[in-house]
Amino acid sequence: MAAYSAIASFRQTLDELLDSAHLPPHVPKPQIESLRDKVSSLQSSLDKIPFVPKLKRDKMKDLQNRIREAIYAAQDEVEYWIKDDSPHKSDEKTMKKLEDGIKLVQEDAVELEEEIRNDPKAQNLFSENAEQPSFNFSGKDKIVGQEEDFKLITEWLESDEKSRLVIPITGLPGIGKTTLARSIYDHKETRKQYNIRAWVTVSQDVNYQEVFSKILNTMESKNYQAGHYATQGDEQTLLQRLHQELYNLKFLIVVDDVWDTKAWDRIALALPDKENGSRILLTTRVREVADAVKKSSFLHEMKPLGLEHSWELLCYRTFGDRLQSDEDDITTFCPLHLKDTGRIIAEKCKGLPLSLVVVGGLLIQERVKIEYWKRIEEDTADAATKGEDSYLEILALSYLYLPGKLKGCFLYMGGFPEDCEIRIQKLIKLWVAEGFLPAPPTDQDVSGLERVAQRSVEDLIGRNLLSIRKKSTNGGMKACGMHDSLRELAEKECGFEKFFHARKKYNQELLEETKFKRRVSVHRNILMCLEEVYDKTRTITYARSLLYLGSHHHHPMPFFLTFDLLKVLDAFTCYFIQFPDEFLELVHLTYLSFTYNGKLPTKVTHLKKLETLMVRREPKIIFVGASFLPDEVWDMPKLRHLWFTETDFPPLPSAPRGDKILLYNLQTLASVDAAYFTDEVLDNMPNLRKLAMWIESPEKLNFTVSKLTKLEQFRFIVLNPIPGKGVEVGVESFFPKTLRRITLSGTGLPWEYMEFLATQLEDLEVLKLKELAFNGSEWCPWSNYDMKNLKYLLIEYLNFQKWDARARNFPSLRKLIMRHCYELEEIPQDLGFIGPLEALEVVDCSPQAVASADEIINEQEGLEKKGFEGRIFSSWE
Numbered sequence: 001m002a003a004y005s006a007i008a009s010f011r012q013t014l015d016e017l018l019d020s021a022h023l024p025p026h027v028p029k030p031q032i033e034s035l036r037d038k039v040s041s042l043q044s045s046l047d048k049i050p051f052v053p054k055l056k057r058d059k060m061k062d063l064q065n066r067i068r069e070a071i072y073a074a075q076d077e078v079e080y081w082i083k084d085d086s087p088h089k090s091d092e093k094t095m096k097k098l099e100d101g102i103k104l105v106q107e108d109a110v111e112l113e114e115e116i117r118n119d120p121k122a123q124n125l126f127s128e129n130a131e132q133p134s135f136n137f138s139g140k141d142k143i144v145g146q147e148e149d150f151k152l153i154t155e156w157l158e159s160d161e162k163s164r165l166v167i168p169i170t171g172l173p174g175i176g177k178t179t180l181a182r183s184i185y186d187h188k189e190t191r192k193q194y195n196i197r198a199w200v201t202v203s204q205d206v207n208y209q210e211v212f213s214k215i216l217n218t219m220e221s222k223n224y225q226a227g228h229y230a231t232q233g234d235e236q237t238l239l240q241r242l243h244q245e246l247y248n249l250k251f252l253i254v255v256d257d258v259w260d261t262k263a264w265d266r267i268a269l270a271l272p273d274k275e276n277g278s279r280i281l282l283t284t285r286v287r288e289v290a291d292a293v294k295k296s297s298f299l300h301e302m303k304p305l306g307l308e309h310s311w312e313l314l315c316y317r318t319f320g321d322r323l324q325s326d327e328d329d330i331t332t333f334c335p336l337h338l339k340d341t342g343r344i345i346a347e348k349c350k351g352l353p354l355s356l357v358v359v360g361g362l363l364i365q366e367r368v369k370i371e372y373w374k375r376i377e378e379d380t381a382d383a384a385t386k387g388e389d390s391y392l393e394i395l396a397l398s399y400l401y402l403p404g405k406l407k408g409c410f411l412y413m414g415g416f417p418e419d420c421e422i423r424i425q426k427l428i429k430l431w432v433a434e435g436f437l438p439a440p441p442t443d444q445d446v447s448g449l450e451r452v453a454q455r456s457v458e459d460l461i462g463r464n465l466l467s468i469r470k471k472s473t474n475g476g477m478k479a480c481g482m483h484d485s486l487r488e489l490a491e492k493e494c495g496f497e498k499f500f501h502a503r504k505k506y507n508q509e510l511l512e513e514t515k516f517k518r519r520v521s522v523h524r525n526i527l528m529c530l531e532e533v534y535d536k537t538r539t540i541t542y543a544r545s546l547l548y549l550g551s552h553h554h555h556p557m558p559f560f561l562t563f564d565l566l567k568v569l570d571a572f573t574c575y576f577i578q579f580p581d582e583f584l585e586l587v588h589l590t591y592l593s594f595t596y597n598g599k600l601p602t603k604v605t606h607l608k609k610l611e612t613l614m615v616r617r618e619p620k621i622i623f624v625g626a627s628f629l630p631d632e633v634w635d636m637p638k639l640r641h642l643w644f645t646e647t648d649f650p651p652l653p654s655a656p657r658g659d660k661i662l663l664y665n666l667q668t669l670a671s672v673d674a675a676y677f678t679d680e681v682l683d684n685m686p687n688l689r690k691l692a693m694w695i696e697s698p699e700k701l702n703f704t705v706s707k708l709t710k711l712e713q714f715r716f717i718v719l720n721p722i723p724g725k726g727v728e729v730g731v732e733s734f735f736p737k738t739l740r741r742i743t744l745s746g747t748g749l750p751w752e753y754m755e756f757l758a759t760q761l762e763d764l765e766v767l768k769l770k771e772l773a774f775n776g777s778e779w780c781p782w783s784n785y786d787m788k789n790l791k792y793l794l795i796e797y798l799n800f801q802k803w804d805a806r807a808r809n810f811p812s813l814r815k816l817i818m819r820h821c822y823e824l825e826e827i828p829q830d831l832g833f834i835g836p837l838e839a840l841e842v843v844d845c846s847p848q849a850v851a852s853a854d855e856i857i858n859e860q861e862g863l864e865k866k867g868f869e870g871r872i873f874s875s876w877e
Contacts, residue, residue, distance in 0.1 A: 002497035002518075003064040005408030005436035006071040007043045009544075012435040013078065014039065016609075031095050035074060038102045042067065045109035046404055053121040054378070056112070057400075063108055068497065070101040072518070076542065079565050083587050125372040142316055143183050144353075145309025146176060149302060153184055156298050157252070157279050158193070164273035166280045168290035171302035173485050174354025174391060177283040178256055180302070184281065185254050188869065194279075195249040196220065201256040203418040203484075205504055205523070206263045210551055212238035212270060215253065219245070242270040250276045257419060257484065258284045261292045268293075304351025311346040313353060317360025317464060318342075318367065341373045348380040348394075354485060355394045361464035362401050395489050398465055408436040408499075409456045410465060413482045414490030415500035415521040417549055421469045421479045428453040429612050429641060433568050433591035434545065446640070446665045446687045473792040474741070474765040475814060503527055503537060510536045519545040525553035525574055538562050544588075548574050552595070552618075567591070567609075575618055583607075590638075598628070605632040610639060611665075617645035634662045634684075641668040646694065648673045652680060661686060674716070677703045686710070694719060698748050700728035706736045712763075714739055718746025721772040723799070731756045738763065745770035751779050751800075758785035765789055771797040780804040788812060791836075794819070801825050807833045818853070819843040832856035843873045850874050 014036040018029070046067075052060045077098060116122045143150060156167050169177045184190055185199060198219040200211055216238065233241065253271060258264050264282065271280060284290055290299050305313065312331060319333035334342055342363070349355040359380060366372040376397075383393035402410055409431060416422060431437055431453045440448030457480065460466040465486060470479035482490070494500040494517075501517040506527060520543045527533045528548075545568035552573045566586045572593040579596060583589075584603045592607070593614035600615070615628065627648035633639075634653050649672045652662075663685040670692030677693070681703065688708050692715040695701075705714065714735070718727065726748025735742070735756065740763050751774050757764060758781065767790060781787070782804045789812050796819040805828045810816075813834050818827060818841070825848050831837070842853040850872060857870030 002408065002411060002499045003067040003071070004043075004046055004404030005411070005434075005499075006068050006075070007039055007046070008405070008408075008438060009435040010071050010075045010078075011036065011039045011043060012439070013075065015439075017078070017082065028095070031099070032078070034099060035078070035102070038099065038106055039071070042102065042106040042109055045106060045113050048113050049116055050403065051122050051125055051375070051401075052116060053119050054382075056116055056119065059112060063105065063112055067105045067109070070098070070105050072498075072542075074098040074102060076565070079588060083564060121375070123371075125366065125369055125375065142313075142320075143180065144313040144316060145305040146180055146302070149180055149300065150184060153180070153281070153300055154187075154190070157184070157190065157281075162275045162277055164271065164275075164278045164280065166268075166282055166293050167298060167300065168294050169281065169283045169300045169302065170285065170287055170290035172304075172352065172391075173285050174352050174395075174483070175302045175304070176353040177285070177302060179353070181254050181256060181281050181283050185252070190252065191869075193250075194252040196246065196251040197253070198251070199254045199256065201419040202258050202263055202267070204259045205418070206259075207524070207551070208266055209235040209238060211267060212242050213551075215270070216242055216245070239270045243272055246270075246278075247272050248274055248276070249278075251278045252281070253279075254281045254283075256283045258282055258289055258293075259286060261289055264289065264293050305353065305356075306351065307343070307347055310349060310351050310356055311343050313356045314342060314346045314349070314360050314363070317357050318363045335368070337370055338367075338373055341370060341377050345373070345377050345380050348377075348384040350384065350390065352391050352394075354483060355391050357464045358395055358398045358486070361398060361462070364462065365401075392485070392489070395485055398463065398486070399489060399493060402463075405438045406456060406459060408434075409460060411490055411494050411497060411499045413466070413487060414492075414494040415502055415519060415547060415549075416482075416487070417502075417504075417523045418484055418487060419481065420549070421481050423479050424454075424457055424477050427457065427480070430547075430568060430570065430591060431456065432640075433612055435567070435590070447667055447689065450667070473768075473815070475791055501540060501543075503533065506530060506533060508533075510539070515539050516542050519543060519547070519568075521547040521549050523549055525550035544568065546570070548572070569593070571595075572614060572616060600628060600630055602630040602632055605630060605635050608636070608638065610636060612641040613639065614641070614643040615645070637662065638665060639663060640665050642666060643668060643670045644672070646671050646673070648676060649681070651676065652684065670715070671717075674701060674703075675699075677701075679703050679707060682707050689713065691715070693717070695727070696720060698722055698725050698727045698746065701734075704733040706733050708736055709738060711736045711738055713741040715743040716745070716747060717743075717770075718748070721746030721748060723772060724748070724775060726750070726775055732760075735761060737761055740764060741766040743768040743770070744773035747773050748775045749773065751776045754779065754781065755785050758787045763789060766792045768792075768794040769796065769798060770794070772799065774798060774800070776800060778802040778804070781809045782806055785809070786811065791815070793817070796820055799823050803828055806830045807835075810834055811836075813837055815839045815841075817841045817843075818845050818849065821845045821849060824849040826852040827856065828852075829856060829859075832860050838867050838869065840868075840870045841873075842871070844875050 014032055017032055018036065077094065153167060153169070156165065169181060171177055185197065191197065196219055198215045200214045200218065202211060212235065255264070255267060282293055315330045315334050319330060322333045323330060345359060346356065349359060359376065362376055363373065379397050380394060383397065384390050386393045399407065399410060412431065428450055432449045437449060437452045437456065440452050457466065457477070461468060461480065466480045466482055468477050469481040472478040491502065498513070498517050500519045500521060501514050503520065503522045504524070517540055520537060520540055522528055525548050528537065541562055542565065543563050544565055546563060546566060547568070547570040550573060553575060563586070565588055567588050568591040569583070569586065569589060570591065570593050572595065575595040579598060579601055583592065584601070584606060587607065588609060589607050590609050591612040592610060593612070595616040595618050597617050627650060628644060629647050629650055631650040631653070633650055661684055664687060666685045667687055668690040669685065669688055670690065672693055674693040674695045686708065688711055690713040691708065691711060694717040697720045698718050705711070731753040737760050739761050742764065754774070757767070764787065777800055779800050780802070786809050790810055791812055791814045793810065793813060794817045798821055801823045802825060807830045810831070811834065814836050815838060816831065820843065822845065824846050827842070827849050829852065832840070840853060840856060842850060853870070853872055857872070860868045860870065
């Protein structure tokens with residue numbers, strides 16, 4: 001329902017306008033206040049409709065369409081007022097008409113809300129004190145009913161056939177092809193058999209340069225970890241590089257979501273057949289592709305699940321958070337009074353795992369009331385009558401049942417490309433900038449909106465509409481994605497709701513109604529260099545967002561689009577040789593990101609609404625003493641996130657300002673030269689939560705980081721570290737006690753400081769120590785202190801020889817990574833017995849350290865420690 005998103009966005013605009021210290025004189029305040037009151041009442045009415053009975057849905061849909069159009073019209077008028085610098089006054093008749101339009105739909109909303117409240121089918125659906133399911137960050141899909149599929153494919157992978165085998169997995173959309181391939185790819189025994197493994201998703205609109213780059217970027221081998229291989233170059237260069245890297249090596253490559261044989265033929269050229277037992281798993285929903293690519297008699301076609309396995313999977317997705325062990329029978333966790341209805345629902349999903357997973361996301365919202373489950377049963381039964389389209393109808397229920405406050409978040413995913421992996425922190429910033437999230441409680445601090453966005457991501461994952469694609473170092477969420485079929489649903493609804501238009505290809509038709517879409521995404525950046533595409537896109541003048549989502553484009557990008565009302569401009573992957581002056585006319589911008597090597601003009605500070613500013617440099621070279629920010633950045637009080645590849649930070653303005661805190665809302669600052677920072681500078685950004693700094697060489701620091709009492713992430717890098725010399729700073733002034741993540745490089749701190757981190761930083765979860773971050777020959781925490789909550793420890797290029805530690809010193813550690821510690825005598829054997837430890841990775845350390853790591857890994861594998869993985873990459877071999 002884009003209606004709710006439109007209301008929330010417009011209400012935020014009106015609130016900001018009325019709260020402004022300097023309301024433009026040409027903006028009629030009484031009319032703005034009247035509009036705000038009507039919009040607030042309308043939002044309140046919609047909030048009171050958690051469920052719409054079937055017979056009222058057409059009426060509700062019509063109302064939502066009228067609400068959306070009324071809000072859009074009023075928002076356009078008001079935002080043109082704000083943009084217009086001249087003393088413009090809107091026609092009173094126009095304003096009266098807009099107000100009357102909103103009033104009319106508000107009255108209709110109240111009437112419909114009352115009808116639904118009195119409808120028996122909308123009553124008694126939700127428990128007053130319903131148990132909230134605990135959120136699961138595992139990011140892994142459980143295999144249910146596909147154990148035999150797993151066994152068959154694994155046997156083919158392990159066969160004695162020496163030639164390169166292509167094993168196609170085919171079946172209906174949502175049947176579980178990718179889930180099955182992923183479980184095989186990640187299996188411990190599979191990992192052991194290959195010199196190199198890699199995974200790439202192809203999709204319909206294939207870009208071979210990106211495909212080859214992704215394979216190189218995800219390749220893991222016995223000598224190098226993922227990300228080692230160079231991934232720059234044109235398509236042919238990358239194809240040849242990939243072929244060369246794989247030559248004479250036994251590899252496993254998963255090529256996911258192939259749509260035609262032409263795509264496979266091109267990719268296959270990069271995958272050599274050296275008669276060494278290499279294997280390729282290929283997934284496709286197109287049977288003809290599967291038939292064409294197989295080189296053996298084996299083709300695996302996945303079948304729908306039977307009823308018992310369907311019921312098991314539905315229960316797993318509905319009650320999985322209650323499991324105590326993998327041995328538990330998940331179906332026993334379903335209350336007895338819900339079982340019969342639940343089994344009927346499972347049957348209506350026709351054995352399709354995606355349908356079962358999505359319906360599980362509906363049922364998990366209410367695990368007590370039979371009335372709610374009966375409504376789901378009724379809707380799935382109707383969907384099941386739609387023949388071949390029944391699974392699409394079931395997926396559509398996931399959108400139908402979403403609360404209004406989440407529908408905009410779901411629709412937003414329809415603007416992204418297929419199989420896109422999206423960083424969650426970026427998604428949060430975009431949603432906050434869009435303004436369609438519900439306002440946080442007034443008593444929350446400046447990060448309240450970010451927490452609302454974070455909860456929205458978690459809610460969509462909990463409803464099985466988003467999936468975790470990558471986990472962060474502390475085990476949380478780092479990147480998410482959406483199943484193709486769900487993304488297609490979101491894209492389809494975006495069309496109905498005028499929410500998003502995606503520019504995908506050169507010859508894409510631009511319909512007349514597209515010109516009224518509120519957001520535009522570009523899936524291939526180079527398209528906007530083509531005159532015909534560019535001219536067509538310019539006609540979408542009502543767009544509030546423009547997102548460039550293709551790979552980095554290294555050619556100069558023009559920017560003369562006529563998006564006067566733009567709020568979000570994400571051009572992070574576009575390189576501009578000159579700063580586009582047109583940016584400075586976009587007075588409504590709240591989010592701006594792009595690639596540019598020059599200094600920003602002073603007038604960028606005229607963008608008073610700007611909350612997120614991200615500027616990437618290409619290439620990533622640090623210029624010491626160069627500031628790319630104008631001094632007037634201190635006059636941008638709404639800034640929440642300020643990110644540069646590198647820059648000096650301007651000094652505080654000399655003009656008197658009393659007790660005013662200049663950058664009160666700033667939460668992220670990266671990456672800035674620490675040389676010119678003072679305590680007074682930090683006093684003017686008290687709400688920082690993420691801070692990344694660098695300095696040319698180790699020297700005395702003139703500021704106290706611990707003044708930042710809300711800081712959670714801190715990165716400090718010395719560009720030119722000096723052995724035996726460290727930055728001059730007191731431990732208590734350098735590390736706020738609120739820190740959760742620390743990255744240090746070149747700081748040369750004494751190991752004695754580590755005791756403060758262990759005893760005073762109780763929330764510390766991630767610690768990355770790089771290139772002489774600490775100086776000294778011994779780190780001996782054994783009898784002195786424990787790092788109780790540390791989950792991730794990286795030690796890289798440190799020159800210590802002795803490490804005296806036990807498992808009790810790191811009781812929560814999940815991942816230990818040691819890289820290039822050439823003088824280390826031994827990795828303590830007892831660390832292998834840390835209960836939660838999931839991974840030990842050692843890269844090019846001393847032969848003694850490698851040998852001790854090998855002993856730890858062998859010992860843990862001998863004990864069959866569940867979930868443990870040891871990996872050694874060594875040039876000594």
